[in-house]
Structure formats: structure tokens, C-alpha cells
Amino acid sequence: MAANYYDLLGVARDASDKDIRQAYRKLARQYHPDVNPGDPSAEEKFKQINEAHGVISDADKRSKYDKYGDRWMHADELEQSEARARSRGRGGFNFYTGGDFDAHRGSTFDYGSYGSGDLFDNLFTNFGSERSSYRQPAAEYPAEVTLSEAAEGATRMVNLPDGRRLEVKIPAGVDTGSRVHIPAGSGGDGDFYLAVTVMPHPRFERKGKDLYSELEVPVEDLVLGSEVTVPTLKGKLALTIPPGTQNGRRFRMAGQGLPELHKSGSMGSLYATVKALLPSNPGLEEEELYRKLKELRNN
Known part of the structure; x- marks a missing residue:
């Protein structure tokens, strides 16, 4: 039996869309193949949580899954079968001729203006037409x-x-x-x-045909200007950082997104947002230079 989708994501059956989304993102980052190269168990786990998220993040599919479990993909067929079973349980065909008919009282059936052969021929002709159109x-x-x-x-x-x-x-x-x-x-x-x-993807966030990513740039390169390398889906491209670039500035790289479905020649863009990379453990000389810089800026 396939693993329960809720258990795979670690959420309750009544979890909100937000809870499902947060749980999925956390697990996707943990088990992504790019983060676990050469680990087939992580790759399989990644596929399972994607399958689970694809179902219970969709309201219609989630409703079918809650009702039918692993057979949710055949929900439409199952519901039609249930409907036909209910119809058979009600006795199949109901005949009316203008008078009352009660099998429990043993009343007779009045065929009215129909001959017995005409009536049943008509009934089964119609029934066959419904079957053939299904x-x-x-x-x-x-x-x-x-x-x-x-x-x-x-x-x-x-x-x-x-x-x-x-x-x-x-x-x-x-x-x-x-x-x-x-x-x-x-x-x-x-x-x-x-x-x-x-x-x-661990690096890119997709919105339609556009991609978004963060680009870490040393703070001195933002101040003085520099040329940096930007990863894209197709490889790496050079990007010129002008002097005085502010932290959080977004650069657009046209044509580096995804193609638009069924629209030839329509390509999205890659938007790279600059994130200042500060020295995590500056040496004594660097600290002294930063102090002098601070004094200059204050003056």
C-alpha cells in the first residue's frame, strides 16, 4: 500500500493550505537531488513528497483523495459505478400508466396503450442507446x-x-x-x-515564465562596482554591478527564464536580487580599515 500523503508531509488531515505549503517546502529543500547527489533514497523520498504535495495542495484532488485514498485518480469512475449501483438498488426501471402500482398490495400493472412487446422494445432500445453513448x-x-x-x-x-x-x-x-x-x-x-x-529548484523560484534568485555579492564590490557571475538554467552569465549598488537591488536578465507554453519565441526573464555579502570574520587590518571608513562617512 502506498504511503499516506499526509504522513509523507508530516501534516494532519485537516491541515491548512499554509501548513501544507510550509511542510512541503521544508522537505523539498531537505531531500532535493541537488542537495543529496548520489543518494537514491533521498531522490525517491523527494519524488514521494512531490507526489503527495501535488495531490493534497489541490482542493479537488484532495477531496477525492480523502474519500478514495490511493484510488483517487479513478474517483470519477468510482462515483459513476456507485451511482449505477444506487440506481439498481432502487429497482432499476419505474413504470407509470396513470394508475397506482404497488407491488406490496399485489395490484395489477396496466400497460395502457402500449402492447407488451412495444413497451419493452422501447425500453431496451433506449437503454442500449445510453450504454452506447457512455x-x-x-x-x-x-x-x-x-x-x-x-x-x-x-x-x-x-x-x-x-x-x-x-x-x-x-x-x-x-x-x-x-x-x-x-x-x-x-x-x-x-x-x-x-x-x-x-x-x-534549490536556487530558482518560478513565477509563470519568470525565474527569481538571490545573488550574493561582496559589500566592497557593491561599493566600488564589479563584474560577477550569475548562474542560470542554461549556464553562467557575466553581470556588471555598477558602483554604489544598494543591497536588495534587482537585475533583470531578459530571455533567461522559461518559454511560455505553446507560444513560440515567448521567453521569460531571470530576476537576480543582490544580497550584500559581509565579511564573517574580518582580520585586525580589515577592522581598522572599516573604522577609518566609518569615521570618513561620519564626517
Whole structure:
């Protein structure tokens, strides 16, 4: 049996959205593959907490999970089966001819203007039409991708219930909550969806097609100006820091975000916010220079 999603995140079943979000972020930072290189157990744990968060952070999916547990993805089918069972439990068909009919009193059934053959032919013709118009809800399969894969696109192998294995292309620009429609058969039969979850990244925060990160810069480089290296999803780029740059200033690097889903040529930006890096253990000479600087600034 799969682990309980609430237990995986360490939250109660009645936890608020805020509690779920905080627990998820803490665990994601702890078990992220970039923080635990070469540790397959951490990678597996990271996948599990992402799967759990993807379900119970979504109100509709959480409701289905609370009701059906591990079978939540088949909630629509289960509810339809329950509805059909309830219908059968009520006796299936109800006949009315204008008079009262009570099986407990042994009353007779008045076919009215119908002949017995006409009535039942009509009933089963209609019933057959309803059966033929019913279509099984499309199946949904979870798919996790890294932020880099979301930027460039990816492929996943999906094992279908009938034993087939399909290689599915996930387009660039997907985000958590994106659904990739895959027509796996003719006439719409066998269609399914990939429900995408983008794993968090230890350095970048995503907002739509834009990325945000912090950039530590030594305080002297902020005062005097410098050229620093900025990590991006595609590599590293040089950024010129003007003299007198204030702590918290944000620099925009156009085209270094993610592509917009289904919009060719539309790229987001990377916003790097400067964070002043102060000396943690200055020597005696450095302290003396800072004292002189302080005196100069005070004067």
C-alpha cells in the first residue's frame, strides 16, 4: 500500500493550505537531488513528497483523495459505478400508466396503450442507446519533471493498463498543474492525460515564465562596482554591478527564464536580487580599515 500523503508531509488531515505549503517546502529543500547527489533514497523520498504535495495542495484532488485514498485518480469512475449501483438498488426501471402500482398490495400493472412487446422494445432500445453513448473517463497519470526539463521539454515512458508502453513528449513551458493530452487510440478511446508536477529548484523560484534568485555579492564590490557571475538554467552569465549598488537591488536578465507554453519565441526573464555579502570574520587590518571608513562617512 502506498504511503499516506499526509504522513509523507508530516501534516494532519485537516491541515491548512499554509501548513501544507510550509511542510512541503521544508522537505523539498531537505531531500532535493541537488542537495543529496548520489543518494537514491533521498531522490525517491523527494519524488514521494512531490507526489503527495501535488495531490493534497489541490482542493479537488484532495477531496477525492480523502474519500478514495490511493484510488483517487479513478474517483470519477468510482462515483459513476456507485451511482449505477444506487440506481439498481432502487429497482432499476419505474413504470407509470396513470394508475397506482404497488407491488406490496399485489395490484395489477396496466400497460395502457402500449402492447407488451412495444413497451419493452422501447425500453431496451433506449437503454442500449445510453450504454452506447457512455464513454470511459480519460485516465490520468502523474509525471514529474525538473525545472530544467520544464524549460527544455522532456519525454517520459508511460505504462498503460493494457500492457503498452508509450513514449510521451512533454512540451517546454509546462508548470505544475499542466495536463498533457495524449490520444492513445482511435475515436477518442484510450485517450489519457499526463498530470505534470515541476519539482522545486534549490536556487530558482518560478513565477509563470519568470525565474527569481538571490545573488550574493561582496559589500566592497557593491561599493566600488564589479563584474560577477550569475548562474542560470542554461549556464553562467557575466553581470556588471555598477558602483554604489544598494543591497536588495534587482537585475533583470531578459530571455533567461522559461518559454511560455505553446507560444513560440515567448521567453521569460531571470530576476537576480543582490544580497550584500559581509565579511564573517574580518582580520585586525580589515577592522581598522572599516573604522577609518566609518569615521570618513561620519564626517
